[in-house]
Amino acid sequence: MRGGLPLFRFRGIRVFLHWSFLLLPAYIAFTGFSEGHTWSEILKEIGLILVVFGCVVLHEFGHALTAQRFGVNTRDITLLPIGGVASLERMPEDPKQEFWITVAGPLVNLIIAGVAFAILAIAGIAMVTTDLLGDISTGAGLLTFLVTVNIGLFLFNLIPAFPMDGGRILRSLLGMWLPREKATRIATVIGRILAVGFVFYGLYSGAPFLAIIGVFIFMAAGSEARAVQQKANVQALRVGQRVRTDLVKMTPTATVQDAWNAMTMIDHHVVMVSDQGLFRGLVMKEDLRMALGEGGGTSTIVALTRHVPSVAVEETAMSVYQRMVHENLWAMMATSNGAIVGVVLRVDLEKALGTLVPQ
Ligand SMILES: [Zn+2]
Incomplete structure (x- = not known):
């Protein structure tokens, strides 16, 4: 008008x-x-x-x-x-x-x-x-x-x-x-x-x-x-509402092929790497795909493990999503009172915010 x-x-x-x-x-x-x-x-x-x-x-x-x-x-x-x-x-x-x-x-x-x-x-x-x-x-x-x-x-x-x-x-x-x-x-x-x-x-x-x-x-x-x-x-919308807790956990000595198999079976995007109860980082699906493509299926996932920053579950999904875009992060560890409770993925935040704000 x-x-x-x-x-x-x-x-x-x-x-x-x-x-x-x-x-x-x-x-x-x-x-x-x-x-x-x-x-x-x-x-x-x-x-x-x-x-x-x-x-x-x-x-x-x-x-x-x-x-x-x-x-x-x-x-x-x-x-x-x-x-x-x-x-x-x-x-x-x-x-x-x-x-x-x-x-x-x-x-x-x-x-x-x-x-x-x-x-x-x-x-x-x-x-x-x-x-x-x-x-x-x-x-x-x-x-x-x-x-x-x-x-x-x-x-x-x-x-x-x-x-x-x-x-x-x-x-x-x-x-x-x-x-x-x-x-x-x-x-x-x-x-x-x-x-x-x-x-x-x-x-x-x-x-x-x-x-x-x-x-x-x-x-x-x-x-x-x-x-x-x-x-x-x-x-x-808070980060805590989009945290994935059902993570695939593996040790750093697991092979790329094992991680890929475990991940594709339940359609996850990341593997959580922990060593004797200690959190080491995440392995992204994309990195596994690339390593497999280069014939590295038998090598361990330790080289692919990325350290990712953590974020409190109380933070707003929007501010965290913006930070992830800005710092080019695909995932962050979600913490509650300082303890890791799961992973928050950028795709999940994008999807959640996208349904709230139709483009
Ligand atoms: Zn008027």
Whole structure:
């Protein structure tokens, strides 16, 4: 849902009009004509929509410029018929930062409404809403419209339908007390209930855009909740959960052929070499294969024994996997309270993390 017609660029953030945005004036023109409106009335209605989306752009810049202050860039702002989307590079995991970035959007609408209201008040123009609303050809009409629209945008965005602003504010407030994934889960459930409400209300009250917004919120809440959950799962996975304890153990005097036979029989990747109860190191399957290929089946495995570093079972699988990639290790000894309890293989960690983070 990004890209489209480039409109302008401010502080390095480009604003795009998504092609689907054209559905909006088309929809207005269609319903306008079918209700017998004149051309000038329809143009005025489209003008109102453009004013609304001008306010939406300012709202999105509220998010984007606040994010910039926290060192988070925004790739672009895209205008869709159902609203604007500021594509932040990432949402900070610090709930306070998420709170301020999110609150800044609705706050912009509150400020616009306040300024427009102040001008009306100073000029002494009564807010005769029913007469002026919808007529932006006069200054007073435009200001009245700005007050109404921005209060509307402010209130609508504060509905806690995650991942809408109100839902993000809720998640960030919960996140100050709860773990992020739990805060997200609560916000998602509330968001989905409200989204279903939007859909039903939209369908029954003849507001199709609200129904579409509801569908989007429902899907977006799910995908964001999944991403947060996956990350939490990855962070929770410990080395101890992927330790192989059923190892083939052999003495350094065993032959390459013996080790190969023992290993292939039970499909293992390493042989643990120990001498009189003392751990000496590991022999990798690949090394055995190569030695056999070179006709070294009768030599002992002592020359192929590699010393491998050890790692505590409490460490996170992700950090250990990264270390193994970095140091080009294929296996590590897993220890618990300093005692060896088994072997952790890089392929096992890769597989476990791969299922948690689908590429
Ligand atoms: Zn917003």
